[in-house]
Amino acid sequence: MNYEKFYASRVSIMRPSDIRELLKWSLDKSVISFAGGLPDPKLLPKSFELEGLFEYLMMKNEYAFQYGETEGVNELKKEVIRFSKKYGGINANEDEVIITTGSQQALDIVSRLFIDRGNYVIVELPTYLAALQVFNLSEPQYVGIPMDDNGMRTDTLERKLKELNSEGISPKFVYTVPTCQNPSGTSMTVDRRRHLLELASKYDFLIIEDDPYGYITFGDEKMERIKAMDNEGRVIYLSTFSKIFSPGLRVGWAIANEELIRSFAIAKQGMDLSTSPVSQYIALFAMEKGIIEKRIPILIREYKKKRDIMLQSLEDNMPKETKWTKPIGGMFVFVWLKDAIDTKLMLEKAIKNYKVSYVPGKSFFVDGTGKNTMRLNFSYPSEEQIREGIHRLSNLIKAEYNNSF
Amino acid sequence: MNYEKFYASRVSIMRPSDIRELLKWSLDKSVISFAGGLPDPKLLPKSFELEGLFEYLMMKNEYAFQYGETEGVNELKKEVIRFSKKYGGINANEDEVIITTGSQQALDIVSRLFIDRGNYVIVELPTYLAALQVFNLSEPQYVGIPMDDNGMRTDTLERKLKELNSEGISPKFVYTVPTCQNPSGTSMTVDRRRHLLELASKYDFLIIEDDPYGYITFGDEKMERIKAMDNEGRVIYLSTFSKIFSPGLRVGWAIANEELIRSFAIAKQGMDLSTSPVSQYIALFAMEKGIIEKRIPILIREYKKKRDIMLQSLEDNMPKETKWTKPIGGMFVFVWLKDAIDTKLMLEKAIKNYKVSYVPGKSFFVDGTGKNTMRLNFSYPSEEQIREGIHRLSNLIKAEYNNSF
Numbered sequence: 001m002n003y004e005k006f007y008a009s010r011v012s013i014m015r016p017s018d019i020r021e022l023l024k025w026s027l028d029k030s031v032i033s034f035a036g037g038l039p040d041p042k043l044l045p046k047s048f049e050l051e052g053l054f055e056y057l058m059m060k061n062e063y064a065f066q067y068g069e070t071e072g073v074n075e076l077k078k079e080v081i082r083f084s085k086k087y088g089g090i091n092a093n094e095d096e097v098i099i100t101t102g103s104q105q106a107l108d109i110v111s112r113l114f115i116d117r118g119n120y121v122i123v124e125l126p127t128y129l130a131a132l133q134v135f136n137l138s139e140p141q142y143v144g145i146p147m148d149d150n151g152m153r154t155d156t157l158e159r160k161l162k163e164l165n166s167e168g169i170s171p172k173f174v175y176t177v178p179t180c181q182n183p184s185g186t187s188m189t190v191d192r193r194r195h196l197l198e199l200a201s202k203y204d205f206l207i208i209e210d211d212p213y214g215y216i217t218f219g220d221e222k223m224e225r226i227k228a229m230d231n232e233g234r235v236i237y238l239s240t241f242s243k244i245f246s247p248g249l250r251v252g253w254a255i256a257n258e259e260l261i262r263s264f265a266i267a268k269q270g271m272d273l274s275t276s277p278v279s280q281y282i283a284l285f286a287m288e289k290g291i292i293e294k295r296i297p298i299l300i301r302e303y304k305k306k307r308d309i310m311l312q313s314l315e316d317n318m319p320k321e322t323k324w325t326k327p328i329g330g331m332f333v334f335v336w337l338k339d340a341i342d343t344k345l346m347l348e349k350a351i352k353n354y355k356v357s358y359v360p361g362k363s364f365f366v367d368g369t370g371k372n373t374m375r376l377n378f379s380y381p382s383e384e385q386i387r388e389g390i391h392r393l394s395n396l397i398k399a400e401y402n403n404s405f
Numbered sequence: 406m407n408y409e410k411f412y413a414s415r416v417s418i419m420r421p422s423d424i425r426e427l428l429k430w431s432l433d434k435s436v437i438s439f440a441g442g443l444p445d446p447k448l449l450p451k452s453f454e455l456e457g458l459f460e461y462l463m464m465k466n467e468y469a470f471q472y473g474e475t476e477g478v479n480e481l482k483k484e485v486i487r488f489s490k491k492y493g494g495i496n497a498n499e500d501e502v503i504i505t506t507g508s509q510q511a512l513d514i515v516s517r518l519f520i521d522r523g524n525y526v527i528v529e530l531p532t533y534l535a536a537l538q539v540f541n542l543s544e545p546q547y548v549g550i551p552m553d554d555n556g557m558r559t560d561t562l563e564r565k566l567k568e569l570n571s572e573g574i575s576p577k578f579v580y581t582v583p584t585c586q587n588p589s590g591t592s593m594t595v596d597r598r599r600h601l602l603e604l605a606s607k608y609d610f611l612i613i614e615d616d617p618y619g620y621i622t623f624g625d626e627k628m629e630r631i632k633a634m635d636n637e638g639r640v641i642y643l644s645t646f647s648k649i650f651s652p653g654l655r656v657g658w659a660i661a662n663e664e665l666i667r668s669f670a671i672a673k674q675g676m677d678l679s680t681s682p683v684s685q686y687i688a689l690f691a692m693e694k695g696i697i698e699k700r701i702p703i704l705i706r707e708y709k710k711k712r713d714i715m716l717q718s719l720e721d722n723m724p725k726e727t728k729w730t731k732p733i734g735g736m737f738v739f740v741w742l743k744d745a746i747d748t749k750l751m752l753e754k755a756i757k758n759y760k761v762s763y764v765p766g767k768s769f770f771v772d773g774t775g776k777n778t779m780r781l782n783f784s785y786p787s788e789e790q791i792r793e794g795i796h797r798l799s800n801l802i803k804a805e806y807n808n809s810f
Contacts, residue, residue: 001637001639001662003668005575005609006578006611007518008518008521008524008543009521010517010521011518011668014668014671014672037472041471044470044471045466050463054459058455061449061450061451061452062449065652065653066443066446066651066652066653067442067443067647067652068653101677102678104677105676108675112413113411113416114412114413115413116415130674133675134676136675138413170410172411204410205411232406234406246470246471246683247470248469248471248473248681248682249470249683250677250679250680250682257408259408263416266419267542269535269538270509270513270538270539270542271510272507272509272513272655272677273509273655274655275655276506276653276681276683277653277655278653278654278681278683278684278687279655279683
């Protein structure tokens with residue numbers, strides 16, 4: 001049967017992502033994969049940490065296994081507020097928080113609440129691919145703003161906003177991952193965060209602050225949340241238990257003005273009624289028992305070690321005319337090769353001949369650039385795999401450079 | 406701050422549902438609530454049934470607490486296929502199944518994959534409210550088909566399809582809950598199911614078969630699944646663990662042609678990456694240990710008892726000129742009062758003066774009718790509450806009848 005005639009027009013822009021297809025390749029054990037974005041499997045919740053969980057769930061049986069409120073389990077909202085205040089400096093009350101089915105669902109809600117076909121949405125160059133995928137379903141017009149070592153170039157953003165303004169165009173929101181961005185690994189300075197807020201006020205747009213990595217930065221840099229500096233209610237702050245505890249729960253949270261949170265809840269109700277109460281109670285257990293606060297220093301120590309090994313291996317092995325970012329946290333390093341190299345074309349060779357994989361960077365750029373870039377993940381592979389994998393990748397890149405001219 | 410200018414146009418059709426607001430009232434313990442749609446809290450998974458679950462999750466740690474494949478945990482897909490075959494007569498392979506975050510998410514995917522603004526969608530009169538809510542986000546044009554004691558009037562459907570056809574209109578799909586429908590409690594006869602399939606073939610549309618209640622029918626009636634009779638790949642079959650095990654997991658499944666399932670997966674990836682692997686492994690545990698198959702006869706016995714008590718109480722107490730359905734399973738009885746009565750207007754009195762609640766039926770009807778109807782839930786209240794609540798409700802209705810003329 002031919003199903004084409006039944007599909008809505010938006011389906012034509014839904015395409016399987018590169019990352020998705022790559023994840024399948026990375027199942028081949030002989031390939032060292034820098035392609036995923038998964039936490040270290042050794043750092044997933046351990047049996048001894050979760051002791052008492054079963055009894056806890058049974059005690060909460062009537063709530064955990066039943067339908068739950070769309071806004072989320074109230075005690076979990078309270079814990080999230082406490083956590084976001086203590087570690088993120090964000091003040092919020094219970095009407096300003098909603099539990100979501102991972103941050104991904106929050107991005108879907110943003111897509112549905114704010115984007116009509118053709119609306120302007122501003123993103124970073126590069127930006128998080130799965131955000132683009134779900135924004136795409138509402139068919140926006142993208143404006144990409146370049147980044148440097150200090151994050152989004154807010155001076156370029158300002159110029160762009162003036163331009164748009166002179167054409168009578170008012171963007172709906174700026175989407176940013178300001179700390180240890182996926183895919184670039186860079187962080188926006190506090191001055192630029194403040195500048196972004198000023199621009200939001202002047203040009204009247206919202207800011208979507210997506211912050212999965214802000215709680216696992218490696219150094220003493222204080223990455224003040226944009227939401228913590230937001231006096232006008234312009235920032236919708238998103239975070240998740242995926243990186244600090246477990247992605248398998250699919251539990252995240254959004255903090256915003258209570259009117260916006262009410263709209264989030266109405267949209268979410270149609271989408272999945274509520275986030276799994278079982279998952280929420282597991283997150284609550286981990287919060288109440290202090291499991292998450294105890295894990296964070298361990299995650300930081302282990303990921304810092306891996307980042308250091310990756311940066312050192314890149315330093316030791318990569319040929320000249322290759323650049324990469326120096327992330328202060330998170331899970332990713334972003335690499336620029338010589339302009340002549342197309343990392344998408346190079347990928348098959350990487351996997352088949354060099355037994356190493358990565359994500360070609362082009363799909364992270366809404367302006368069609370980035371064909372000579374790649375994203376490398378350092379959280380999932382082991383230390384030894386990082387050393388060996390970067391060695392393999394460098395050999396490939398050297399060979400490509402030699403062939404390219 | 407005024408957020409109006411940021412919202413997409415579709416937001417104007419998102420309104421908090423009656424059911425949602427009602428669920429809040431039903432928290433007052435002195436009110437007997439027939440308004441919800443929750444399983445009996447006494448029938449949620451018990452500690453003794455789940456013995457070994459913690460150890461099981463820890464054994465599966467690396468998968469349960471990690472990111473998972475969008476299509477779902479493979480072993481769970483296999484169990485779902487086995488279950489759907491054994492109890493539903495449906496044949497499917499692993500490429501024809503996807504695990505969803507409850508059936509509600511599957512309805513959201515249907516909304517996104519198939520509905521462009523203005524497309525025709527056919528639903529029953531009355532139909533499931535949360536389906537309308539999520540279809541609404543894609544702004545379809547509805548056609549409502551009346552039901553009688555044998556389910557959707559497929560003769561009326563056929564007439565309607567001819568009419569639409571003569572105007573050059575081709576509906577995208579018919580959405581039906583063929584067995585123990587929410588809200589009406591009625592079931593479609595097998596002859597009509599066959600007729601619906603014939604019409605789908607003749608007029609070239611898809612059928613969304615939403616089947617949360619089909620596994621807990623009370624008698625010997627064999628309610629053959631429409632999907633089991635589908636030779637052309639026109640049926641998208643949806644079911645869930647919510648009624649047979651636990652709604653708190655938010656785990657459901659869809660069965661359809663593999664091309665459609667691939668499209669489901671692409672849409673779902675943007676929506677929440679995957680259904681919680683933790684929840685999926687709990688469902689898998691319950692499947693593998695036979696917990697669900699052992700529960701089903703108990704659920705049937707207990708819900709049948711409650712249905713019988715509700716029907717008997719209605720029989721004993723309701724004034725003449727009041728009709729109701731006789732469901733063969735599920736959780737709901739639907740009631741028609743005298744035409745002059747508006748159940749929405751009556752609700753405040755019901756709660757405040759008579760301490761009983763229900764869902765006014767009008768919002769289940771896409772054609773604006775049904776103002777004299779109500780949905781009563783019999784799965785959640787206790788047997789004693791059902792007797793007392795129907796008594797209270799009957800007293801109210803008698804008083805209203807006396808006032809109405």
